Amino acid sequence: MKIKEVRARRIFNSNGGDAIEVEVESDVRTAKASIGAGTSVGKYEVNAYPENINSIINLVNNVFSKELRNLQIEKFGDLKKVEDYVNGHDTSENMNKIGGNVLVALELAILKACSNEPLYKILAKKKIKKMPIPLGNCLGGGKHSGGPDFQEYLILAETKKFDVAAEINREVFNAVKGELKKRDRNFIGGRGMEGGWNCSLNNLDALNVVRKAADKVGREYKIDVRVGLDVAGGSLWNGRKYEYKNFSRGNPKKNLNSEEQLEFIRKTIRSNNLIYVEDPFHDNDFDSFKELNKEACYICGDDLIATNPIRLNEALKKISAVIVKPNQIGSLLKVKEVINIAKDNKIVPIISHRSGETEDNSIAHLAVGWECPIIKTGIVGGERIAKLNELLRISEEI
Numbered sequence: 182m183k184i185k186e187v188r189a190r191r192i193f194n195s196n197g198g199d200a201i202e203v204e205v206e207s208d209v210r211t212a213k214a215s216i217g218a219g220t221s222v223g224k225y226e227v228n229a230y231p232e233n234i235n236s237i238i239n240l241v242n243n244v245f246s247k248e249l250r251n252l253q254i255e256k257f258g259d260l261k262k263v264e265d266y267v268n269g270h271d272t273s274e275n276m277n278k279i280g281g282n283v284l285v286a287l288e289l290a291i292l293k294a295c296s297n298e299p300l301y302k303i304l305a306k307k308k309i310k311k312m313p314i315p316l317g318n319c320l321g322g323g324k325h326s327g328g329p330d331f332q333e334y335l336i337l338a339e340t341k342k343f344d345v346a347a348e349i350n351r352e353v354f355n356a357v358k359g360e361l362k363k364r365d366r367n368f369i370g371g372r373g374m375e376g377g378w379n380c381s382l383n384n385l386d387a388l389n390v391v392r393k394a395a396d397k398v399g400r401e402y403k404i405d406v407r408v409g410l411d412v413a414g415g416s417l418w419n420g421r422k423y424e425y426k427n428f429s430r431g432n433p434k435k436n437l438n439s440e441e442q443l444e445f446i447r448k449t450i451r452s453n454n455l456i457y458v459e460d461p462f463h464d465n466d467f468d469s470f471k472e473l474n475k476e477a478c479y480i481c482g483d484d485l486i487a488t489n490p491i492r493l494n495e496a497l498k499k500i501s502a503v504i505v506k507p508n509q510i511g512s513l514l515k516v517k518e519v520i521n522i523a524k525d526n527k528i529v530p531i532i533s534h535r536s537g538e539t540e541d542n543s544i545a546h547l548a549v550g551w552e553c554p555i556i557k558t559g560i561v562g563g564e565r566i567a568k569l570n571e572l573l574r575i576s577e578e579i
């Protein structure tokens with residue numbers, strides 16, 4: 182196809198912030214895309230948007246639109262032409278001037294405008310037979326809510342069926358509400374940035390609530406429903422220690438050094454049969470990741486890797502899963518590279534939403550088209566449901 186017109190506009194995100202949507206008109210069709218941005222942003226991510234959001238909107242509408250006109254794009258690899266062009270306008274290491282979100286939204290819109298086929302088919306090399314399984318955020322803490330220090334309490338059902346797993350996540354989510362009503366005097370039904378419940382419980386009591394709900398639903402479905410955590414260790418690390426404010430009932434304030442943190446997380450994995458732990462340590466502690474990676478549990482790098490192929494190459498054998506957030510690196514070509522490196526090294530790539538989302542459902546297509554075994558999303562909230570519902574539609578076709 183040939184690009185005819187490119188437009189950018191400001192839209193709202195789910196966090197009360199801004200996002201940018203890019204629309205591409207080609208000789209085949211018109212398509213639009215946007216992508217989420219984070220709150221607990223890792224040190225090694227590129228900038229989501231330039232400080233003055235209008236500057237990039239004007240640049241796209243007045244300059245990119247003219248200069249990209251007639252550019253020929255037929256396949257995924259042709260995005261190199263787009264990245265070379267856009268990066269020519271911003272030579273900064275962290276995409277200060279353009280913003281990672283803008284380039285990714287542009288690339289997604291271009292790909293969609295290539296064909297009348299759905300995006301996942303444009304990305305797939307062969308006929309897709311497998312759906313990703315949803316890793317659902319059911320209770321929030323850390324920078325996403327008050328209450329526990331751990332940022333996310335997650336659910337993963339041990340089934341290969343997407344629709345069953347998504348339904349189980351929803352049932353656990355509802356069961357957690359029931360438990361919180363019984364155990365948290367301050368609970369009034371509030372939810373955090375990614376749709377997970379807010380509560381005033383400490384880290385371990387909250388874990389207990391989620392486990393209990395997961396076990397109950399698991400028994401009903403006769404499927405193991407396991408619990409995971411996003412510790413977001415970088416947010417707890419003060420440069421010397423991990424600073425907890427809501428550690429346990431009698432002992433809310435607690436500081437742990439690196440060895441103590443390793444021991445604490447190891448014990449938490451074992452005594453709760455956790456299936457997944459994300460960023461248990463700060464963004465530079467590769468050694469502790471390596472040590473923890475001996476556990477029978479996915480040890481996942483999010484802020485540690487920042488969807489950067491160079492950082493993933495440093496982490497081989499130190500993690501068993503990696504979070505893939507397209508806007509962290511601001512390049513779909515590098516996102517694909519990260520997924521390839523992960524698969525070649527038996528690391529599970531997990532496509533992920535961000536706390537500040539839009540209704541765009543492209544990440545559902547990335548997960549299916551690039552055959553990622555897991556997708557991390559919220560369980561409720563329009564911007565989260567947009568991804569899950571698209572996956573339900575896609576699963577009918579597969």
Ligand code: PGA
Pocket residue numbers: 218219220221222223332411413483534535536537
């Ligand atoms: P963020 O949180 O989108 O606010 O960065 C998600 C995560 O840490 O996994």
Ligand code: ZN
Pocket residue numbers: 411413459460483484504
């Ligand atoms: Zn994370």
